[in-house]
Amino acid sequence: MSTEVIVVGAGPTGLMLGCELALAGVRTLIVERRHAPQPNSRALTLHPRSIELMDLRGLAPRFLGHGRTAHGWHFAGLDTQLDFTALDTRHGYTLFIPQARTETLLEERARELGVEILRGHEVVGVHQDAEGVEVDVRGPEGEQTVRARYVVGCDGGRSSAREAAGVGFPGTDETMTGILGDFAIVDRNDPALQRARARGVLIVPLDGNITLFVCIDPARMRVSAHEPVTLDEFRSSLRSLCGSDCGIDEPRWLSRFGNATRLAERYRAGRILLAGDAAHIHFPAGGQGLNTGLQDAMNLGWKLAAEVHGWAPPGLLDSYDTERRPVGQAVTENTEVQTLLAELTLVDQYARPAAALRELIDELLGMEVVNRCLAGRVSALDTGYPPAGANADALIGRRMPDIGLTAAASNATRANELLLHGRFALLDFAGDEALRPAVETGWAERVNTVTVTQHDDHPELEGVTEVLVRPDGHVAWASRSSDTDARRTERTAALADWAGLSKDALPTPRSGA
Known part of the structure; x- marks a missing residue:
């Protein structure tokens, strides 16, 4: 059987899209350059709307069985948390689950549905014409060309699919970086752990006695994201932040991340579409990147399937761009606000006004209407798509309440x-x-x-x-x-x-x- 859709990238977005397409009966191939699934923690959270999406497909129990929930979440690391329990959802919480586990569960589901996943293969060329798309793939046995009716780039910020489609990726370069790492050894009795948390260090226990640390060191926050992180650097940064290295040792993974922020000029160019980080990148403030990608996939999957099966109404596939690109823009904007608050706090010359600004916003978060507004944005529960027509019912475009x-x-x-x-x-x-x-x-x-x-x-x-x-x-x-x-x-x-x-x-x- 011939492939109808090729998805480039087997991260959470690509796997979710593969599941959606296969559920709709579309023959789908996912091409991934990595030989094995993601082994590192990376993104850590599924927010309420993403859990709702899993619930829509009967997958929520799988994910809930592999994570732990928290009813609050932060905005820019402020003391007053966003209250997800106040929102109209059965899933008023954040689910802490490592990206590696999310990918494993989605890959299991994709294979159950018959999605073919080609690992250890890199896309080196994408060429579209009026009838389909040819994808040049390089693997252990050499190069091959695979043809499909559509291609979806879910291959990250340096997307080869986006480049082949000629889609611009405007935005801003990084001005600040942080570091993160998974450690097998941590001194859990060190009182400095609490001091570290008070200084904005994220510390999360993971499966297998692994602990994730994420921090921004004012002395190192201008280092390029391309520079490798060392264990000595991580220890030094922790000591400068809280007076101790917290006993970290045996790193399983170290990485540096930056606040480069970019949004694709369009999410569709003919028969090539973009989703996830291929369409939008930003600082991981609030843990919104992975979640936005999953929601891209859910919006696109059924529309692309309708096009493949020949029953899509005019403009349905184009509505993916008109509905999801504004969401991507809103996410990049709120992460820029959160990043600015963090950066001002770290720069000495802005310390006093930055502290006053954070206190003011923290006070505002204590107001129910403000808290609910920002909680709705970060959780994506307030995401709605504008209806056509001035007299459209107020429900149109909104999430359908999960009524009993x-x-x-x-x-x-x-x-x-x-x-x-x-x-x-x-x-x-x-x-x-x-x-x-x-x-x-x-x-x-x-x-x-x-x-x-x-x-x-x-x-x-x-x-x-x-x-x-x-x-x-x-x-x-x-x-x-x-x-x-x-x-x-x-x-x-x-x-x-x-x-x-x-x-x-x-x-x-x-x-x-």
Whole structure:
């Protein structure tokens, strides 16, 4: 069988995208230059929206079984934490889980779904034409060329796919760096550990008695991210920050990271698309990078599958760029704000005004409305996609609340369970007996239709008679009309706009399209 989509990069974004495409029946190949999965901790957190996405596909228990939760999270390292429990979600917490474990779990799922993963192979050329994309791949046995209908670059900040597509990557170079490392030996009884935390050092116990340290040393924060980190440097930086090296030894991994911030000029160039770090890079403030990449993949997967299968409405695939690029821009902007707060604190000449600024923002975070606003942004629970039309219902574009429900002809007990197979869900709150057969006649393979009785208290759903939920959990269309005929007309238009023409109206797919 021929490959329909090639994903470049087997990091969290590429693996998540592979899962989504395969779930939708797309033949997918992931090409990865590394010979083995990521062994290091790297990114450490899954935020509430990312856990919701896993929940939408029935994967949340896998991840929760390999991490630990914390109900608060930080903004720029300030004392007053963001309260995720105050947000409208069943997953009001951060999940601490090393990136290595996240990749392992996603790779297991991808292989279950039949995704082919080609490790130890580097993409050295990408060439697109009107009918598809050719990818030149170099591996242990030499070079080969693989052809697919689309290519998605999930291959990081120096993306070869982005370069081949000719997509610009404007932004700012690094002005500050920090260091991180996984250590097998740490003096856990050293009181300096608490002093280190008070000086902004992140210290996280991991599986296998490994401890992650992350810090920014004012004396070393202008060192290039390309300069290797040594154990002696790490010890020296800890001593300068807290008076002790905390007994660190036997490093398993050392790295330096910077605050270079860039955003791709567009996320699609013909048959080449970009996601994750290939589309946006920034300082790891708030741990948002990996999470944003996973959310890119969830938005793109079903749209690209629709295009491959030939039922995508006009403009659906382009909506990936129009919906996700503004999110990438918002993330780069809030990480720049957090980085600036950290940097000003570390520079002696700004110490006093920086401390006053941090105290002011910390005080503001104590206000519920401010805390909820920033918690929504960092957790990505406030991510919504602007609806078309000035009179669109307020629900459209927002996350569908994971309401508890009773449902006829369904075993689902809550809304998220209706999306396990990556199809649309049409929720009928009006008890319209003619709805299900009408929808199944044209869209049965793409839309699950369920008559439900909501039993959770969600004021935003008051008066709603029907809701069409996208495969990524966002609301595509909602109606509050009690007029059955008017609602039928609106519904048919919404289904055509989002789930394509009914199967009887679809053209025969072209074999090479």
